[in-house]
Amino acid sequence: MKKTDSFLKTWFRNWYDIFVHELRLIFSDSGVMIIFFIGGLLYPVLYNLIYMNGTVDEMPVAVVDLSGGSCSRRYLQKVDATRECEILTHCYSLEEAQRLMQQRVVHGVILIPADFDERLVRGEQGVISTYADMSSFLYYKCLTMGTSLTMLDEIHQIQTERYAAAGEDGQVACQLTQPVLYDENIPFNKPFSYTIFFISAALMLVIQQTMFYGSSLLAGTLREQNRSFASMPRNLQGLGIGRVILGRGAAYMAVYLCISTLIALFIPWLFKFPQHAWWGDIMILLVFYIMDCIFFSFTWSTLIWKRETVFVLFLSVSPICMFLTGFSWPNTAIPEVWQWVGYLFPSTFGCRAFINLNTAGCSLADVAPEFRAMIIQTIVYYVLAYMAVFAENRYLARHSSTNSTYPQ
Secondary structure (H helix, E strand, O other): OHHHHHHHHHHHHHHHHHHHHHHHHHHHOHHHHHHHHHHHHHHHHHHHHHOOOOOOOOEEEEEEEOOOOHHHHHHHHHHHHOOOEEEEEEOOOHHHHHHHHHOOOOOEEEEEOOOHHHHHHOOOOOOOEEEEOOOOHHHHHHHHHHHHHHHHHHHHHHHHHHHHHOOOOHHHHHHHHOOOOOOOOOOOOOOOOHHHHHHHHHHHHHHHHHHHHHHHHHHHHHHHOOOOOOOOOHHHOOOOHHHHHHHHHHHHHHHHHHHHHHHHHHHHHHOOOOOOOOHHHHHHHHHHHHHHHHHHHHHHHOOOOOOOHHHHHHHHHHHHHHHHOOOOOOHHHOOHHHHHHHOOOHHHHHHHHHHHHHHOOOOOOOOHHHHHHHHHHHHHHHHHHHHHHHHHHHHHHHHOOOOOOOOO
């Protein structure tokens, strides 16, 4: 019994010493502090300020109506009445409209060919061409939605008129053109805001990326100075790898519980985003997600030997991680190879769980698959981090490159 008590006391004392030492390393490195606190808190605020409006309403559009008939005029009146588009000017040629787009006077062009009304009168298919300013995705979205929704309404009206001309009364004509009544409803993003769509995924990705870059920056700095984060107390005789990993992990957990709470709870409240989840569920998600990110960072940071490598990775890895979360592209449409790549990152499951909880209002039971995936990742990355520390300690022992009780 005394031996057990002595072992536990020694274990916790070593764990606490490593925990305190790691906190000192974090708070003594200005680069890590900038990434953790300034980057971790500034990025979400900056993203929200950039995408503050979230929608583009009444986008100026130029029209080239070569038909000039009643059908084309009616169609353009409906487009002008939509929230998305405002017909700013009518042009006589496509070249004139293109010049206005190049001058940034308009951000879209609608071209109606000369035979548009004639084809509709003959019962044939009419064609309308649109050209969008692709300097912003929102311009394309507005033009596409405004013209497409108007087109669907026009199709319904034309079909109703044709059935009525064939002798069907109004009610029968409506039933034939729309046999099933439906109502469009977007419950989780009613204004169709790009900000709500994008930020929900970006918030969780910021947690993973800043933690990885900060811990990797610290690991690279130590290696450049011929020191190592993997060094252990001499009295453990190489048997305290678990204490080193858990002690360091507890330091990052203490720091990131505060940062993540501000990111996941305060930022959405500050910018009035949908928050349909109980705050306790979000905190449970954050605990599992942070643990996953910690061991993910410990594992991959063992490959960082230069401080500046972190900044190269920042530019290349972040967009890939964002895309692989599936928030902007259906998971089923992502190639299988890239889906397997996505399984390497905690953000893939953390972003999905956060979107389902906070935006869609799901329960913890609904996001159980994401929780299971994060738990499996945590276990795998803990084992890999353990093996990395063991291998590095063997390397340090052979080359006698560390002579201190703890890494300085």
